[in-house]
Amino acid sequence: MIDRATVDRIMDAVNIVDVVSEFVHLRKAGVNYKGLCPFHDDKTPSFMVSPAKGICHCFACGKGGNAVNFVMEHEQMTYPEALRWLAAKYNIEIKEKELTDEEKKEAGERESMFIVNEWAKDYFMNIMDNDPDGVAIGKQYFRSRGFRDDIIKKFQLGFALSQRDSMSKAALAKGYKEEFLVKTGLCYRKDNGELVDRYSGRVIFPWLNVSGKVSAFGGRLLDSRTKGVQQKYVNSPESEIYHKDRELYGLYQAKKAIVKEDRVFMVEGYTDVVSMHQCGIENVVANSGTALSMHQVRLLHRFTSNIVLLYDGDEAGIHAAMRGTDMLLSEGMNIKVLVLPDGDDPDSFSRKHTAVEFRQYIEDNQTDFIEFKTARLLRGVTDPIKRSEAIGSIVRSVSVIPNQIIRDTYLRECSIRLQMSEQTLVSTMNKFIRGDKEEREKEQEREARRRERDNQNTAQPQQVSSAAPSSVSSVLSSADMVLSAADVHGQEVERLLITMVIRHGEEIIYKGLEAEDGSMIDLSVSQYIDYDLSQDGIIFHNVLYNRILEEAVAHNNEPGFRAEAYFMHHPDIEISRIAGQLGINRYQLSASLSVEPTPDSIRQKVTHLVLDYRLGIMERRLKDIQMQLRTVGSDMERIRALMEKYRDTQVVRDALARQIGSDIIVTK
Incomplete structure (x- = not known):
């Protein structure tokens, strides 16, 4: 358990912009920051970060909160894990009690796998630093590749002994479960049940996820053992x-350097990345020889929109540079291609040049991707069929670019370079765009049909009483449709009331009111809402909203109490999440146009919302009476009583509507 004092120290130290910037490329937007949301497919920045309030929020998918909420959601961590992550970032010591065996059993499988991987990474590093074979074989290999010790440590490289069970025996002796050694892939079972180390005799490259946790490993056979071997890497x-x-x-x-440079270099292999870091170029990542996926593209796009594909100068390297590029273009990425001199890869080239020389070579030789593709596909091609296919592939790439101006610019340049009519290219591009749109629509239709079939298989038929007169039944069905919308409106008003409690809960809006005992009192926003609703025993539908209002009232008179800060840093993670979502505005006016809310403006808004909320309750009560009328059958006495109750409720509803100036259709 982490005590409250430590939690407070962590929250006081946290800088929300600093934390979010670990995972999202942010740009200044007035007093706030904006970026692409990391929680959904976001093509235009909808993720807002407020340094003043210490919160973030996506106005498209609704996710966000304070720094703890963000780390929990992004890294799929528990509340204590997120606090530990933040504590480590800000060098805050956490003293915790030892977990019991029962508590250890309750730890999630996912966290257990990360723990095993973290141990394995340390084990491989220790072997390379301290075991005679590790030093003589593993470290000697890295040094033969020209890697300095500080770079080896930076990437936490290691070595696995050649014995097929060395690592697994050490892990089991430390108390790590065999189950997780297999689930992480550190070991596998042979047909006879024997447990075997996957990486024995290989140098180790740990994979760290975006938050620094060890998610996987890559193991490479040493040069002397790779001759004739198909699989150098496992x-x-x-x-x-x-x-x-x-x-x-x-x-x-690389993520900090990517944000700083606003550019990322994409290479193929582990050693390419490590060598470029040693050369002084740190904004580099590798896809390890596999085709780029949309997940990887979107992950990179959170940090930058500019990418340089940096590959070998041979045919394989050029082919690699062509893979996955349409996905990059479709996500709005700006692509450059740099093909190194034949015989060089990023690893060898960076070992021959300084960072200054390497960067100068990049600036002098990088090519826009469409230009590169055009030159590459049409070089030496004279056959009309092959030429038309190549041009079609080029136009296809242009068609996926979301920005119309960029598309038009590329087509104009292609028209000049290819000596073709621009109109022909535009017509071809539009066919691709229409085809993609039709395919998406067909897929959406197929998905809708699948959902409809699923709903039909699971839906239960509703039984509607036929005892009520048909005319009454038709009126009630129409009213039900209107009132279902009223229910949604009521939930929105409830949310707006709690927003006022979070943002202004401690602010006084009524002064010098006479209490029942004759004394004079002042009422804050939270106190007024609580007092008004409690007169009729009204509570919020959302249980957490009731807790927020109750706590705001309870702490209202404490010196220095500020509702917003209190709920943002609330120990209940769900309450702090709600506070984060409701405490930030999507749009910020400039300083010259913004108007600070006054007690009068806050009072007017709160009283209007309370009246509107009461109006919604009357609407729901009318709906309940209508439902009762539908099922009452032929009991005329009961019908008369319900109709009388309906009229009384209508009177109250109409009075509230007039009081807040709402236009409402009164049922006669």
Whole structure:
């Protein structure tokens, strides 16, 4: 358990912009910051970060909160894990009690796998630093590649002994479960049940996810053993914590440099990344020879919109540069291609040049991707069919670019370079765009039909009483449709009331009111809402909203109490999440146009919302009476009583409507 004092120290030290910037590329937007939301497919920045309030919020998917909420959601951590992550970031010591055996059993499988991987990473590093074979074989290999010790440590490289059970025996002796050694892929079972180390005799490259946790490993056979071997590298298999199409090697070490440079270099292999870091170029990641996935593209796009594909100068390297590019273009990425001199890869080239020389070579030789593709596909092609296919592939790439101006610019340049009519290229591009749109619509229709079939299979038929007269039944059905919308409106008003409690809960809006005992009192926002609603025993539908209002009233008279700060840092993670979502505005006016809320303006808004909320309750009560009338049958006495109750409720509803100036259709 982490005590409250430590939690407070962590929350006081946290800078929300600093934390979010670990995972999202942010740009200044007035007093706030904006970026692409990391929680959904976001093409235009909808993720807002408020440094003044210490919160973040996506106005598209609704996710956000304070720094703890963000880390929990992004990294799939528990509340204590997120606090530990923040504490480590800000060098805050946490003293915790030892977990009991029962508490250890309750730890999630995912966290257990991360723990095993973290131990394995330390084990491999220790072997390379302290075991005679580790030093003589593993470290000597890295040094032969020209890697300095500080770079080896930076990437936490290691070595696995050649014995097929060395690591697994050490892990079991430390108390780690065999189950997680297999689930992480560190070990596998042979047909006879024998437990075997996956990486024995290999140098080790740990994969760190974007938050620095070890999610996987790559193991490479040493040069003397790779002759005739098909599989020089062995990587971790897919697992609960590692999906190869969602990770990029070196992203954790590169993310700050990517944001600073507003550009990322994409290479193929581990050693390319490590060598470029040693050369002084740190904004580099590798996809490890696999085709780029949409997950990886979107992950990179959170940090930058500019990417340089940096590959070998041979045919394989050029082919690699062509893969996955349409996905990059469709996500609005700006792509450059840099093909190194034939015979060089990023690893060898960076060992021959300084960072200044390397960067100068990049600036002098990088090419816009469409220009590169055009030159590459049409070089030496004279056959009309092959030429038309190549041009179609180029136009296809242009068609996926979301920005129309950029598309038009590319087509104009292609028209000049290819000596073709621009109109022909535009017509071809539009066919691609229409085809993609039709395919998406067909897929949406197929998905809708699948959902409809699923709903039909699971839906239960509703029984409607036929005892009520048909004319009454038709009126009630129409009213039900209107009132279902009223229910949604009531929930929105409830949310707005709690927003006022969070943002202004301690602010006085009524002064010098006479209490029942004759004394004079002042009422804050939270006190007024609580007092007004409690007169009729009204409570919020959302249980957490009731807790927020209750706590705001309870703490209202404490010196220095500020509702917003109190709820943002609330120990209940759900309450702090709500406070984060409701405490930030999507749009910020400039300083010259913004108007600070006054007690009068806050009072007017709160009283209007309370009246509106009461109006919604009357609407729901009318709906309940209508439902009772539908099922009452032929009991005329009961019908008369319900109709009388309906009229009385209508009177109250109409009075509230007039009081707040609402236009409402009164049922006669």
